[in-house]
Amino acid sequence: MIGRYASEPVCPTCAANNSTEQVQVHAAPIASAIWLWATPEAAPAIATRDLPTILRAYRRINGLNQIALAELLGYDKSYVSMLETGRRAIADVPSRRHIAARLGLPTHILGVTGTDDAEYRAMLQFGDSTVRLAEIARQAGHAVEAVNELWPLVARLEARAAEGRLERDSLVLLAQARVALGVSLGTVLPEERLSSAARWTGLAVAVAARLDDPTFYAHTLRMHGNELRKAGHVGAAVARLEQSLELSTQPADQGGTLAFLCRATGELGDAERFDTALLEYRRLLDRNTGSGLLFQPFTLREIELRGLLGTGRVIEAGRLVSVTVGTPSAPQWRIIERVTTGEVLAAINERAAAENAFADAIGSAEHHRLPHQIQRAIRATVKTDMAGLTLEAESALQRIRSLLAPQPASSE
Known part of the structure; x- marks a missing residue:
C-alpha cells in the first residue's frame, strides 16, 4: 500500500527494507519549525499555554526581533508587541489556529481544543500506528515527515502527563513517541542541536524504567545510548548500551545494541572493548539472519571500518575498505x-x-x-x-x- 510519505510510486516499507536495490527517496522541503521547539528551554514556555510567553520564547530561541516575528505571523510589528506584553489578547479560534500553524505548534497548546475531546481520543486510538508509520518514514529517508507526524502526538501526551492524567496505555504510548521523536530529531538536527534528541530519548527511558517491560526498556536504553554518543557523551553512551545489552534477548535487538556499542567504544579509542563487541556482533550475525537497519553485513563492515580507524589501525582499515558487503537498508x-x-x-x-x-x-x-x-x-x-x-x-x-x-x- 502506498502511504502518504511516498513521493514516488514505491511503498515506504518496501523502500526501507529492500535489500537488493537502492530506492531513491526524495526528501520533502522542511516546512515547519517543529524542531525549534525541541530545546529544553522551550518546554516551560509551552507548558504555560500563555500566548505572550510563547511568543517571547519563540523569538528568544530563534534569535528573532519583533519585526521578524511580525513578518512570520503576517502581522504589524506594533500588534505583535501588544500581544507579547498582554495589552492585546486573541480569543477567536481562526487567529489562534493561524498563530499555531506559523509557529509549528499543535493547536491545543493555544487553547483551540481540549485534551478530553473527540480529537484527543482519536489521536490515542491511532497513536501506535502514528509512531510505527513515523518510524517507517524515518527509515525510508523521510525523517522530516516523521518529526511532523510525531510532534503533535507527543505535545498532546506531554500536556496530559503534566496534568497527571495519563493511564498506563497512554503512558506506554508517550514513551514510544518520545523515543521515536528523539531518534527522528537525531537524524535531522545538526550536531550542535543533538543534545535535544538525547533529551527526548532520555525522557523515554525515564518512563520505560517504570513499565515492567524489559524488552521495551532495553530498546529505549539502546536508542538513548546512541543519541548520547552522537551528542558527544560517549562514556555515558557506553554505560546505557551495556545495560541495554544485558536486557536484550532477541538477536536483532542484541545486534543493534552491539552495533552502537562498537561505534561508541571505537570513538573512545578503546581497542579491547571495541574488538570484544565486534566479535560478539560477528558471531551473532553468523548464527542468525540479519534484519533491520543495524543487524546486517553492510552495517558490520561500516562499524568495523570506523572502529579500526578510531583505534589507530589504519592499515587494517585500508585492507577492509575495498571489500563490498551487502547493501544499505x-x-x-x-x-x-x-x-x-x-x-x-x-x-x-x-x-x-x-x-x-x-x-x-x-x-x-x-x-x-x-x-x-x-x-x-x-x-x-x-x-x-x-x-x-x-x-x-x-x-x-x-x-x-x-x-x-x-x-x-x-x-x-
Whole structure:
C-alpha cells in the first residue's frame, strides 16, 4: 500500500527494507519549525499555554526581533508587541489556529481544543500506528515527515502527563513517541542541536524504567545510548548500551545494541572493548539472519571500518575498505558508509577515491537533509586538506540551515 510519505510510486516499507536495490527517496522541503521547539528551554514556555510567553520564547530561541516575528505571523510589528506584553489578547479560534500553524505548534497548546475531546481520543486510538508509520518514514529517508507526524502526538501526551492524567496505555504510548521523536530529531538536527534528541530519548527511558517491560526498556536504553554518543557523551553512551545489552534477548535487538556499542567504544579509542563487541556482533550475525537497519553485513563492515580507524589501525582499515558487503537498508546508511569510507581512503592516501566518496556523501546528505553527516564530512575534509570539498560541504550545510529557519508569512 502506498502511504502518504511516498513521493514516488514505491511503498515506504518496501523502500526501507529492500535489500537488493537502492530506492531513491526524495526528501520533502522542511516546512515547519517543529524542531525549534525541541530545546529544553522551550518546554516551560509551552507548558504555560500563555500566548505572550510563547511568543517571547519563540523569538528568544530563534534569535528573532519583533519585526521578524511580525513578518512570520503576517502581522504589524506594533500588534505583535501588544500581544507579547498582554495589552492585546486573541480569543477567536481562526487567529489562534493561524498563530499555531506559523509557529509549528499543535493547536491545543493555544487553547483551540481540549485534551478530553473527540480529537484527543482519536489521536490515542491511532497513536501506535502514528509512531510505527513515523518510524517507517524515518527509515525510508523521510525523517522530516516523521518529526511532523510525531510532534503533535507527543505535545498532546506531554500536556496530559503534566496534568497527571495519563493511564498506563497512554503512558506506554508517550514513551514510544518520545523515543521515536528523539531518534527522528537525531537524524535531522545538526550536531550542535543533538543534545535535544538525547533529551527526548532520555525522557523515554525515564518512563520505560517504570513499565515492567524489559524488552521495551532495553530498546529505549539502546536508542538513548546512541543519541548520547552522537551528542558527544560517549562514556555515558557506553554505560546505557551495556545495560541495554544485558536486557536484550532477541538477536536483532542484541545486534543493534552491539552495533552502537562498537561505534561508541571505537570513538573512545578503546581497542579491547571495541574488538570484544565486534566479535560478539560477528558471531551473532553468523548464527542468525540479519534484519533491520543495524543487524546486517553492510552495517558490520561500516562499524568495523570506523572502529579500526578510531583505534589507530589504519592499515587494517585500508585492507577492509575495498571489500563490498551487502547493501544499505536505508538511504542514510549509504551516506554514513560513504563518509566513513572517505575517511579511511584519506588515511591511506587514496585521495582521489576519498574525494569521490566525500562528494557523494555531501550531495546525498543535502538531498536527505542530514546536516550532521555533512558536518562529519567537513571535519574529514579539513583534516585531509581538501579545501574545495570543505567549501562545497559548508555551502550545503548553510542551505540546510536556511531551511530550518522560520520563514515569513506568505503574501498571498
